[in-house]
Amino acid sequence: xxPELINLIVQATFESLYMVGIAALLGTAVxxxxxxxxxxxxxxxxxxxxxxNRVLGIVVNxxxxxxxxxxxxxxxxxxxLVAGTSIGSTAAIVPLTIASAxxxxxxxxxxxxxxxxxxxxxxxxFGASPLQIVxxxxxxxxxxxxxxxxxxxxxxxxxxxxxxxxxxxGGLGDLGIRYGYQRFMPEMMLAVVVVLIALVxxxxxxxxxxxxxVNRRLRHR
Amino acid sequence: MNAHQSLxxxxxxxxxxxxxxxxxxxxxxxxxxxxxxxxxxxxxxPGVSALQNIDFAIPRGSIxxxxxxxGAGKSSLVRxxxxxxxxxxxxxxxxxxxxxxxxxxxxxxxxxSIGMIFQHFNLLSSRTAADNIxxxxxxxxxxxxxxxxxxxxxxxxxxxxxxHDRYPSELSGGQKQRVGIARALATRPSVLLSDEATSALxxxxxxxxxxxxxxxxxxxxxxxxxxxxxxxxxxxxARDVVVLDAxxxxxxxxxxxxxxxxxxxxxxxxxxxxxGDSLPVSLASRIVAAPSAGGQAVIRLQVHGAGAGDTLxxxxxxxxxxxxxxxxxxxxxxxxxxxxxxxxxxxxxIPDEDAVTRTLAFLSQHQFPAEHLGYVA
Numbered sequence: 001x002x003p004e005l006i007n008l009i010v011q012a013t014f015e016s017l018y019m020v021g022i023a024a025l026l027g028t029a030v031x032x033x034x035x036x037x038x039x040x041x042x043x044x045x046x047x048x049x050x051x052x053n054r055v056l057g058i059v060v061n062x063x064x065x066x067x068x069x070x071x072x073x074x075x076x077x078x079x080x081l082v083a084g085t086s087i088g089s090t091a092a093i094v095p096l097t098i099a100s101a102x103x104x105x106x107x108x109x110x111x112x113x114x115x116x117x118x119x120x121x122x123x124x125x126f127g128a129s130p131l132q133i134v135x136x137x138x139x140x141x142x143x144x145x146x147x148x149x150x151x152x153x154x155x156x157x158x159x160x161x162x163x164x165x166x167x168x169x170g171g172l173g174d175l176g177i178r179y180g181y182q183r184f185m186p187e188m189m190l191a192v193v194v195v196l197i198a199l200v201x202x203x204x205x206x207x208x209x210x211x212x213x214v215n216r217r218l219r220h221r
Numbered sequence: 222m223n224a225h226q227s228l229x230x231x232x233x234x235x236x237x238x239x240x241x242x243x244x245x246x247x248x249x250x251x252x253x254x255x256x257x258x259x260x261x262x263x264x265x266x267p268g269v270s271a272l273q274n275i276d277f278a279i280p281r282g283s284i285x286x287x288x289x290x291x292g293a294g295k296s297s298l299v300r301x302x303x304x305x306x307x308x309x310x311x312x313x314x315x316x317x318x319x320x321x322x323x324x325x326x327x328x329x330x331x332x333x334s335i336g337m338i339f340q341h342f343n344l345l346s347s348r349t350a351a352d353n354i355x356x357x358x359x360x361x362x363x364x365x366x367x368x369x370x371x372x373x374x375x376x377x378x379x380x381x382x383x384x385h386d387r388y389p390s391e392l393s394g395g396q397k398q399r400v401g402i403a404r405a406l407a408t409r410p411s412v413l414l415s416d417e418a419t420s421a422l423x424x425x426x427x428x429x430x431x432x433x434x435x436x437x438x439x440x441x442x443x444x445x446x447x448x449x450x451x452x453x454x455x456x457x458x459a460r461d462v463v464v465l466d467a468x469x470x471x472x473x474x475x476x477x478x479x480x481x482x483x484x485x486x487x488x489x490x491x492x493x494x495x496x497g498d499s500l501p502v503s504l505a506s507r508i509v510a511a512p513s514a515g516g517q518a519v520i521r522l523q524v525h526g527a528g529a530g531d532t533l534x535x536x537x538x539x540x541x542x543x544x545x546x547x548x549x550x551x552x553x554x555x556x557x558x559x560x561x562x563x564x565x566x567x568x569x570x571i572p573d574e575d576a577v578t579r580t581l582a583f584l585s586q587h588q589f590p591a592e593h594l595g596y597v598a
Contacts, residue, residue, distance in 0.1 A: 043263075122343040125303050126357040126408065127332035136356065140347040216388040217346045 001187060008175060009191055015089045016171040016199075019164065020157045022093050027100030027157075028150060034060075034101065035108025036134055046120065046130045060102040068099050068160050072167055092169030096160055104153045111145030112138050144215040151207025155200050162196075172196055249278035249314070250412055250444040251302055256311035258297050258468075271297040272468045275311070279461070284438050284445045286455035286476070288491060289465030295448045298465065299414050302446065303335040304328050316411050333361055336405030336443075340417035342397040344389040344404075350396075351376065351385045354403045361408055375403035379433060395426035402433065406443070413437070415447045419454060431458045452494040456480075456555045464488050477556030481525035496551045496561045500594075504548055504564065508595040516598045517546065517566035518577045522584050522591035524552065525560045533589070534565070541579055544568050548597075566597065 034056065040046040041053040066074070072095040076086045079094040115138055123133045139146070162173020172192050180189025256275035262268040272294045279285045289295050300306040301313045304320045313321045316334065323331055344353045351372045358368045376382045379399040389397055398418060405413055415434065419427040435458055438445050447459055455462050455476060462480075463473040464487060471485040483489045499505070500521075508519055524533070538545045545565050552561030567576050577593055584591040 116343070118339060118341060118343045119345060121305065122337070122339065123356070123360070124305055125332060125335070125337045126360060126405075127329035128357075128360045129326075129329060132360050136359065137345060141345055143347060214347070216348075217390055 001191065005179075005188065005191075008179070009172075009188075009195060012170065012172045012175040012192075013195055013199075015169075016158065016161050016173075019089050019092050019096055019161050019169065019171055020154060023096035023100055023157055023161075024150070024154050026093070026097040027104050027153065030097070030101040031104025031153075032108055032146075034105040036112055036138065038105060038109040039112035040130075040134070040138075046133060060105055063098065063102040064106070068095070069163050071095055071099055072164060076167070087168040089170045092161070092164035092167065092171070096157060096164065099160055100153055100157055103156065104149065107149030107152060108142075108146060111142040111149050114145055115141045144211040144217075147207055147211040147214065151204055151211075154203050154207075158196060158199060158203070248281050250281040250283075250316060251279040251446065252314040253277055253298075253301070254312045254314065256301065256308045256313065258294070258301065258306065259309045270468060272301075272308075275470055277463055277470055277473050279444065279446060282438070282442050282444055283461050284435070284447065284459050285461040285463065286447045286449060286459030287463045287465060288449055288452065288455050290450060290487070292467075293465040294468040295450075295465055296416065299337075299416055299446065299448045302412065302414055303332055303337055333357070333408045334410045335412045335414065336408070336410040337414040337416065338398065338401045338405050338418045340420045342389070342394075342401045342421075344397055344400055346389055349386050349388055350381065350392065350400045353389070353400055354407055357404060357407045371407060372403075375407060378406070378437075379403045393426075394422050395429060398422065398426075398430050399433065402430075402437070406437065406441070410443065412444045412446065415445060415449075417449055418447075420449070420451065427454070428457070434458060452491045455491075456495060456553075460556070464491070475556060477558040480555045481558045481560055492555075492560065495553050495555065500564060501549050504597070507597045509597070510595055512569055512596045513598050514569070516569055516596050517548075518569060518580075518596055519548065519564060519566060519594040520577070520580060520584075520591055521562055521564045521594055522589045523560075523562050524589060526558055533563070533587075537565070537580065537583060541576075541583060543576060543580070545580075564594075569596075 037047060038053060038056060038060070041049045043050045063071070072092075075095055075098065079091050080086045082094050083091040085091050119137050119141060120133055123137045128136065161169070161171050162176070165171060165174025165177055168174075172195060176189050176192035179185045180192060253275045256272055257270070258272040260269045260271060275298070287295055287298060297306060301308055301321065302315060304313075304323060308321050311321070312319050315331070318331060320328070320331055320335075345356065348356065354372045354375050355368045358371060363371070373382075373385075376385060379402050381396055381399050381403075384392060384396060384400070387396075389400070392400065401418070402413075413434075419430050422430060431454065434445055434447075437443055445458075447454060449455060459476050461474065462476045464471050464479065464485060466485065466487040472479050472483070472488050479488060480492050480495075483492050500508075504519075512518065534545055534547060537543065545567060547563065548566045549564040550561065552559055552563075554560075565580075567580050569576060581591055581593065
């Protein structure tokens with residue numbers, strides 16, 4: 001493979017990491033509080049607001065059931081409003097964030113719901129406020145699950161990021177389609193797939209390692 | 222003027238019934254006044270009335286057991302004390318304050334003076350023993366240095382100073398409950414609520430934990446409320462007892478009084494757990510309805526009160542001139558009083574109804590409830 005092509009792969013890898021990294025960060029910034037709220041706002045819960053919970057649940061489900069490629073196209077006006085353009089890696093971060101936030105929210109909700117309800121009662125019994133319960137009990141206790149959820153979200157985002165090539169977003173997926181498929185360069189396609197596999201493995205291993213380190217539920221000696 | 226201001230200490234409260242003279246105002250640490258608790262119907266499930274007409278007081282500095290079967294309303298009752306639940310009607314006065322009228326920040330401040338320990342310990346798996354104990358102090362806004370000193374003191378108090386940096390997953394059940402107790406005591410509460418705190422522990426560990434609670438009550442003067450379904454817990458630790466059944470208080474008072482003269486069937490069934498109400502199988506299978514020559518009449522009697530049964534058999538033999546034999550006996554001590562049952566064999570030289578009648582009359586005269594069960598060969 002020529003140095004030019006290798007250079008292309010390196011550049012596309014960085015584009016993918018840029019899109020996925022920023023989208024994961026923004027998606028978490030929205031998805032984490034949203035997920036915590038979803039997990040604590042049903043009737044009788046810490047921040048009980050059943051109607052808001054319902055409405056947010058419907059919005060989250062609607063976003064999650066829209067195929068990503070359709071979401072990308074459908075929100076082009078919004079993307080232009082936020083990013084100033086609808087083309088390029090930076091613009092692609094907008095749909096990636098919008099797709100990942102509800103996904104992360106559902107994963108966070110599941111992880112928070114795994115925390116033993118008795119612990120909420122315990123903290124309440126010694127006078128903890130709802131916010132203290134979230135920050136001192138729910139999030140620390142759910143941390144291993146939250147780290148695994150975030151890992152899953154990043155892996156999914158890598159998959160999604162391959163689709164934003166359709167709107168000129170760049171990245172590895174774009175490279176694979178344009179060079180590997182449209183220009184009949186199977187070695188390029190193979191290279192892209194190999195890099196993606198390596199990235200997913202790396203992210204998953206790192207996530208597993210961190211989740212294991214913070215998990216105190218099992219005997220760890 | 223709201224409801225709790227009108228209830229200053231020292232003022233009489235309607236429908237308040239002390240369970241003992243010591244529970245008179247202002248000695249009561251916790252007082253239930255006209256409490257009922259109903260859970261409303263929800264998602265097609267009918268509403269549940271958990272507690273009705275609850276009026277009693279828990280004396281300051283006492284160890285009071287609240288005993289009842291599953292579903293009797295024990296958990297609702299204890300959650301009313303620390304304000305985790307609100308009564309449907311009535312007031313819960315804790316240390317002179319109507320906790321049922323508090324909400325938000327006021328309630329959270331009041332909750333710091335009420336500690337609670339749980340059946341499944343409810344420790345945070347992500348925190349070490351020391352950090353678990355520190356949690357209520359962090360919530361109360363203590364400084365790091367104060368927390369550190371207090372945690373060290375508490376770990377020593379509950380006898381696990383060496384487990385400072387251990388995570389709950391590395392501790393035994395008994396050690397976890399010691400952490401739970403230290404955590405509950407961290408903010409120096411005046412009341413400690415124990416919700417089935419020994420139900421998940423083996424008998425030996427249970428004994429050690431109950432001893433620790435007794436020490437804490439003695440040395441710190443903390444009022445302890447023990448929610449339990451186990452008679453053995455009440456017997457070992459409590460001075461006062463409240464018997465709950467189907468949301469009602471069926472009996473309450475000093476443990477010794479309640480269990481030496483149990484009135485309600487539920488109380489009797491709890492007592493039976495300690496002293497046993499069934500005969501040994503080998504004896505029960507031999508009892509027949511008709512007497513036979515050279516056999517014995519079988520009489521069971523209840524004993525209660527200090528020293529009650531000590532000389533009974535000897536006196537029976539001496540005063541009635543009968544070679545009474547002891548077929549089975551179970552005597553235990555509750556609240557310093559003996560309670561139990563004896564099964565006696567009365568010899569029948571010839572089929573002799575008279576010996577049985579005379580024995581029953583003697584027992585009745587000395588106020589031992591007795592029954593004639595039948596005969597053995």
